[in-house]
Every structure is written in C-alpha cells, then in structure tokens.
Amino acid sequence: MTSSTRITTPFDRDSTAAEVVAGIDLTGRRAVVTGGASGIGIETARALAGAGAEVTLAVRNERAGHEVAADITATTGNERIAVAPLDLSDQGSVAAFVQAWRGPLHILVNNAGVMASPEARTPQGWELQFATNHLGHFALATGLHPALAAAGNARVVSVSSSAHLRSGVVFEDIHFRERQYEPWLAYGQSKTANVLFAVEATKRWAADGITVNALMPGAIRTNLQRHVTEEELNRLRAQSGGTATFWKSPEQGAATSVLAAVSPLLAGVGGRYLEDCQEAEENRPPTRFGVAAHALDPEAAARLWQVSLDTLAG
Template sequence: MNSTTRITTPFTAQSTAADVAAGVDLTGKRAVVTGGASGIGIETARTLAAAGAEVTLAVRDLAAGERTAEDIVATTGNKQVHVGRLDLADQASVASFTAAWEGPLHILVNNAGVMASPETRTPEGWELQFATNHLGHFALTTGLHRALAAAGGARVVSVSSSAHLRSPVVFDDIHFRERPYEPWSAYGQSKTANVLLAVEATRRWADDGITANALMPGGIRTNLQRHLPQEDLDGMLARSRAAGVTWKTPEQGAATSLLLAISPLLDGVGGRYFEDCNEAEPHQEGTRSGVAAYALDPEAAALLWQVSVDALAA
C-alpha cells in the first residue's frame, strides 16, 4: 500500500464496533484487551468474542473482570473469555502476565489508561500516567513480541487520544522532576507516546508480520474520567458541543479500536493514527482533531523506544 495514501473506510463516527466487525470471522484467533472490564474495553472485548475470538481481559480488578467475562459469555455465547491480572503501573505484574502467556497472540488492544490523575509516582519514581499509559503497555507489548510474531499477521492497537495534541514527549523531563506537574500535559504526553509506540513497533517488527496503529476513540463518558471534578466534565461537554462534537456511546467508542484490530481494510497497514474509523488528517492549529506531526515522527519514536528499554532495564 502506498504509504502516502490516507486510508478512508465506509465507517464513520456513528458506526459501532458491531458494524465494523460485521462479516469478520475470528474463529481460532486470540486477543488480549487491557482494561477490558470498563468503558470501551468491555465493548471491544465483547465484539471480539462475538466474532469468535478467544479473548483475555487483562485487568487490575479480577472481580470486575470475572463479572465482565460472565456478561460477555452470556451475551455472545462464546465461552472462550478469560481473565488475567494486569496492573500496568507495576512492572512485576506486567512481567508475570507476559511470562504466563502461552501460544500465539493475534490481537493486542492496549486500551487501559489513567487520565488527568493527581501527581503520583510509582516505586521507580515514574510519573503515574506515563508509567501506566506508556511504559506499562510498552513492557506488555515487547514482552508479548514472540507470541505476536508466532501468530503471523498480528495487530497491535494503541488507544491514544486527541489529548496527544496537548504535549509531545518531553524527553528532557518526562517525569516532571524539574517542571511543575500539570495533569493534562502529563496525560497528553503519555497519549503521544501511545502513537509513537505504534510507529516504531511497525518499523521494527514488519518482518514478523506485526503491524501497530493508534487511535482516538472519541469523547465517551467512562470511568476514565474518575479523577475529574464535575465542573471540568461539564466544561468538556460544553466545549465539545460548541465544536459540533457529539459524545459517543461505548459501542461507537470501540468502533475504531475494532477497525484497527480486525478489519481487512487495514491488512498490512501500520504506524498510523485514526479517528472516527478513518485515518486522521494532519492537525490544523485551532482545532481539536487530527494528528500532530510530532506523534508520527520516526526519530522521536526510535528515541522513545530506547528510553523505554533503558527505563525498564534500570
């Protein structure tokens, strides 16, 4: 496929995950969805299961995971829905998850995340949002590389956000050790990192048949916003309405994830950023859509990969 051609699909902001999955048979395929017990993670996992995949919900809260798995089995009839414990902010937890995985993995949806949390640090001293949203998923993805390669044609999906427009990765001070902590800048930086991971994973792993893409799911009211005061939420809604943006249902919010995970329209496509089920246009100043050039910068992607490897090895 011509790398300069922007990818468009028949799907839109109103499309649901089920719309995107219509006609796709995932029998014999295996998928992992992080954060699969809340928000769009539930609908992502449900739609993968409905299409016949064996799905593992990788979650912090095992009880919530088990409830979700039971619900998905009941609504899809697919009994191959499993639950595994995964705390992305805890590198030992990530290592335990990857070590326990056996056999091929066809689809990895890096969906979990924290947003605009108060300043918090992991035991390593890492800022929590970067540690969870990027470093945890980086360790998970690289830890599952062999399983992804064994699948042949595996796909990695990174759930990013339009908030990536708030900040590039600030390599001089990723963890806010020198600059004052600002929750939205920290979140934005971590969401840029999600896109850069897709860019570099695709470059490094193309020979293994692995492609990775990132996406903005759209505005959806989920548990992700648990750290936000009500007035901030109200403000977000008001700004969205003023910009003509309608908030999505979880089923609509999961649609772009499903597109990147399973649609034949994306065969062999990697290193790109999508929104509303289509590849995003370059960001235009003054708008809240599109993709920032720094999020697709191959040099930043390569640097972030090395910085991440070094952080995990320290």
C-alpha cells in the first residue's frame, strides 16, 4: 500500500460508469473484462470502450459475448472489441486464455463470479465458488503478470462483495471437506479472498508498477443471483435488521469497477477496498457496509497467496 490516506472521490452510489470515465482518454490502452457478457461486466466494458480502450470480453458463452460486443460497438463506435473463451472454474481454460494473449495489458477487471450456488466441486475436488471466484482469477492474473508488467502502471480490479463480511478464509477447511457446506459462507470466503488477493498482489507487484484494488459494486439485480430466490433475499434482509436494499442499475453497479480501473485519483494506489466510489471505512457490525479487518490482514493475504500457488501446483 503506497499510502495510508483514505481515498475519496467526487462520485457516490448514484454515479454511473459513464460519469466516472468522462474526460478520460484510454486510446491505446488494452483491457480484459471477465464475465463481460452479462450484468455489470457489460457496462464496465462499455465504459472502457467508450473512452477508447481496446476491450476483450473474456466469457463462458461466446455467442452472448459476440452479441454484447456488437452492442458495445453500436453504442460507442469502438470496433476494437474482442471476445475470447474463458471458464474460470476450468484451469485448462484459464491457461489457454493466458497462452493466447499477446502484447501488453493495461487493465484487468476480474469481474466474473458465481454466487451462493448449491454445493459443487471441480474435477480437482475444489469447492466451486472458491475455485471460480478466487483460484480462477488468481491463475489468470498471475499468468498475465508479464503482460501487465509490460504495460507500465497497469491496474487489476478485483470485484468483491459485502458478503466478504460473512467469512474470512477458513484455511483449515477452505473446500468444505470437514464442515457442512453453506452457500453464503462459501461465497463470503471467496469474496474475502478477492480482497486479500488485492492486498498481496499490490505488495508483490509494486516494482512492476502494477496496482490491485478490490471493490463492492453494490446490489444489482443480474444473472449472478440466479441461485438466490426472493425468499432467500427476504431472509437475508431480516438477518440484517430489515434494512431496505438500495438497488443500483448495472450502469451504477459498474461505476466503482471503472473508478478502480481508470481514475487518476487511484494512480499508484493499491491494496484498497472500495464501495460506492469511495475507499470503504472499517465495518462496524451489525451494518453491512465497510471492510472487515480479516479481508485486509497482510498475514492472511500472504498465506492465501502461498496456498493458492500450492493448490494450483498440486
């Protein structure tokens, strides 16, 4: 972390991605957005393309990817929108994406994810949410490290969630082999991992000029919530004291991702957790805002990095 000063910006929870990127010229910059064919991924990619960046949509559904690419070109006039296959739960797919990449990479937005899914495992026996949300993005970012380093002042954006407040990384049983599987604990653990990745990657890659920040995009109704019923949402609201949820549009939900990716206010700044276009303050239970101390713990971040390397090597 380059400074302990909390980052504040003129933007807030109502700001859109287009407002955040207004006046910024990304001509000549290259960006990758995982999950760029749905939800806030679309609007993140659209904002970057609108500012002139060459954008690659890294997606599981290539047909949907090409439809989104055509729509982004139609709305921005930018024809430099590529589509590439990427399934983050499949390490072979991640490796193929990395091997196919050529040239520098200025912006990597680790946006894709799975939320509160029923219990499932990869062929390696890894719990699916941790495997997708953390290990897939970890392998992607570390694999693309030479391209990020070659770009100079590259930025990596790690899309986390307020669900990280639910659980730290339970190193003794990450993959729920001993404890009973609980969808929200598994999701929360993977989202804490997204923040810890930003902390450790910023430390390790500082000499390469690479900064990594994590963020909470806000509550947005997207396909990410396909496993979450209305009854489940009501139960979660009751748990949090019945506080009404402020639903953002996808354009508003993408704003904090775009801020982390391009804002001059974050130049040289990494290892932070942002929400509503500001650096978050420490969480104070029972509120669902702010960042948990366990997500910024440097010892846990270093341990997770080593565990991730060992897991992928094993």
